[in-house]
Amino acid sequence: MSLRNQLSDLLPTLLPSNPADAIKGTELIRLVRLQLTGNYSDASLRYHFSIMSCDPASPIAKVEKGQGYYRRTAPVPALSGAQELVSLSQGRLDDLGGDSKAIDHALERVKKFRAIVRRFNELNSRFPFEFRNVFTAGSPLGNLWKYPEMILVDWQTGEENDEAMVLESRMLSLKQRLGLPPFRLTGARLRIQASLHGFREDFFQALSASTWTQGAELIYAAPILDEALADGLRALNAAFGVGVSSFGLDVEALDDLPRAANILNAHPKETEALLERLQFERIAAPRHRQHIEWGAMEALRRESEETASLIDWLCECIDEGKARPFPGA
Known part of the structure; x- marks a missing residue:
């Protein structure tokens, strides 16, 4: 032998x-x-x-x-999206063998992770917008390549206060005259765990779903400890610019977290305690473009009411001179 x-x-x-x-x-x-x-x-x-x-x-x-x-162990069964959104008929949860309890457990982890990502970004002055309806049962499987799970909005002309970010009118006016958006849109693809078998699909879905934004992020819950895997992700980042990060939460750590609703509604001290559990690591930094692909964004607006809601929200913030969280988020 x-x-x-x-x-x-x-x-x-x-x-x-x-x-x-x-x-x-x-x-x-x-x-x-x-x-x-x-x-x-x-x-x-x-x-x-x-x-x-x-x-x-x-x-x-x-x-x-x-x-x-x-x-090297077998990866956690891959879920198509970071939400309770992909139907069994789309064949993306087959690894769980139709076990409804296992599926519910896996999806609960996904909801918790999405809630943690949202709170983390809110506390870092980024305004999240979540896509949900485009991933519900019966939605085209191709939507996984057209829409990110989350848009992270960084306002480029603002000062924080307790309630909202006040947009600076002169900088706002200047950017509008130059044809530049006063914000930066980053499309985020969320995944529980990276694997050598599936990281390329994760990466290129993040890239494809964010071609209309100014940048893309691939965010994993679990730490990336495999050297070959990290090197592979960095090589793709060098070629295509998608950022890669980890929150340092393995499946056991996710199971120990409170339910997603509790994470989103936690008091400041509770939120601080939750975020202390994170071990955030930047594997590769994203590269951002100056301009949005307006034609692609307009095409998605015609297809999706959620994209239209995203645009309406951004316009309302500009009109009011204040960047606020998405209503109902």
């Missing part, structure tokens, strides 16, 4: 599943040698560890920041 085949059989029993308990290469070599058939050099073993850690089908993964290896 080849060395690689032997390692594929041995490593799952030797490697820890938790990256925090990763085994250093020297110790892993010692453990492997006790069961290997054949005489292989340390250099050969290290080479195979390194090569296999870049293969999504192999059982070994390398820690993203630090040293050591851990067992």
